[in-house]
Amino acid sequence: MTDTAKDTVVGTETLTIGAFARASRLSLKALRLYGDLGLLAPARVDPDTGYRFYRPEQIGTARLIGLLRQLDLPLSEIQAVLEADASSRATRLSAFWGQTEREHRQRRALAQYLIETLQGESIMTQTFAIGQRFVPAQRVVTMPRRLYVGELSNFIGEAREQLGTLAGAQASGPAFVIFYGQVNADSDGPVEVCLPFTGVLTVPEDVTVREEPAHTEAFVALTREEFEFPGILHAYDAVARYAGQRGECEAFFPREVYPVPWKGLQADDFAGEVAWPFIPYGKTP
Numbered sequence: 050m051t052d053t054a055k056d057t058v059v060g061t062e063t064l065t066i067g068a069f070a071r072a073s074r075l076s077l078k079a080l081r082l083y084g085d086l087g088l089l090a091p092a093r094v095d096p097d098t099g100y101r102f103y104r105p106e107q108i109g110t111a112r113l114i115g116l117l118r119q120l121d122l123p124l125s126e127i128q129a130v131l132e133a134d135a136s137s138r139a140t141r142l143s144a145f146w147g148q149t150e151r152e153h154r155q156r157r158a159l160a161q162y163l164i165e166t167l168q169g170e171s172i173m174t175q176t177f178a179i180g181q182r183f184v185p186a187q188r189v190v191t192m193p194r195r196l197y198v199g200e201l202s203n204f205i206g207e208a209r210e211q212l213g214t215l216a217g218a219q220a221s222g223p224a225f226v227i228f229y230g231q232v233n234a235d236s237d238g239p240v241e242v243c244l245p246f247t248g249v250l251t252v253p254e255d256v257t258v259r260e261e262p263a264h265t266e267a268f269v270a271l272t273r274e275e276f277e278f279p280g281i282l283h284a285y286d287a288v289a290r291y292a293g294q295r296g297e298c299e300a301f302f303p304r305e306v307y308p309v310p311w312k313g314l315q316a317d318d319f320a321g322e323v324a325w326p327f328i329p330y331g332k333t334p
Contacts, residue, residue, distance in 0.1 A: 063092050063102035073111035080111065086124055088114050088131065120146070159279040166286075177269045177287040181295075184326075186263040189243040190216055192256055196240070198233045208242035209307065215256065216246040223308035225324075264301065265332075267291040268324035274316035276305075281323065288325040298327035 070077050083089040084101065089111055091101035103111075110131065117127045126145055133141050192208040209224045222245035232238045243261065252258055267288040275281065285303060292298040306322040314320055 063104055066091070066101045066103065069103040069108070069111070072105070073108045073115070075111055075115050079115065083111070083114055088124070088127060117142075155277075155279065162279050162282055177284060179287060179291045180268050180270075181265065181291075182268065183265050184261075184263060187222065187245040187261050188247070188258065189245050189261045190250060190252060190256055190258050191241050191243045193239055193241040195237040196232065197235075197237050201232050201240070204240075205242055205307075206311070209244070212242065212244040212256070215250065215252065216244055219246045219248045219250065221245045221247045223306055223321075225304045225306040227302050227304045229302050264326040265296065265329055266324045266326040267295070268306070268322045270322050271320055272317050273311070273314040273320040276320050284323040285325075288323055292325040292327035296327035296329040296332075298325055300328075301326035 064072065066077060066080055070080055073080075080089070080101075080103075084091060089107065092104045092107065093102050094100070095102070114127060114131070117130060122130075122145065130138050130141050130145075190212055192212060194204055194208075196204055205226055212224065213220060224242060224244045227241045227243065228238065229240065230236055230238045232240060245261070250258065269284050269288055271281070271284055275284065289298070289303070303323065303325045306324055308321060309319065311320060
């Protein structure tokens with residue numbers, strides 16, 4: 050068989066998979082894989098022999114796929130780049146790679162946090178001004194939810210807005226979020242977004258009204274940048290240590306307090322607090 054063949058169906062010259070592999074500098078295995086994944090279908094497949102034939106103009110696409118695969122792009126993202134018009138491909142890849150670099154920085158910071166924790170240095174690397182306050186009992190309107198980390202930020206924002214609209218002028222304090230369990234790719238909390246209020250409210254089915262008991266809590270004020278994961282873990286460690294040294298905190302759950310709207314905040318603007326309730330030694334609940 051020759052390396053080229055005349056395609057009588059469409060009237061164009063095609064390349065055998067071997068010739069196409071040499072021209073694109075990709076292996077036969079890679080080309081078969083791209084075909085099976087739906088990224089690069091042959092121009093035609095001989096119905097009798099199963100041989101695959103490609104058009105010369107597919108060479109550039111084949112090389113592009115090979116390079117994108119080296120970036121470990123998900124198949125869906127590679128497909129999106131291929132389907133974009135030529136003027137948009139660079140923009141699409143740039144946006145995706147920017148997100149990838151942000152995620153890599155986050156993983157690197159998390160790895161550093163874990164290394165410091167394993168070395169017993171997680172609190173020493175950052176100094177926090179820990180405060181202590183008494184929070185009286187208060188009625189709160191709440192939205193509880195089980196969710197994973199990818200949903201957390203949107204849920205908190207939407208719940209804060211909904212509860213704020215519901216309470217209106219009767220809101221009597223900042224919104225806060227109680228974390229009853231870890232929220233990550235494997236654990237779904239749950240979490241509860243709460244807003245203190247006074248008076249009487251009529252609430253929809255997905256909203257709860259309850260009393261939040263009085264408690265003492267350790268807290269630390271954070272900027273918008275310090276709220277970013279995994280840096281915020283240092284703040285949780287700090288308030289947990291403070292509370293544990295001064296009282297019983299096992300029966301309580303940590304929380305984040307949001308006294309100000311986040312829209313428009315700069316990295317070094319005050320954004321809220323991380324708090325950990327506890328019962329001071331020598332006192333009863």
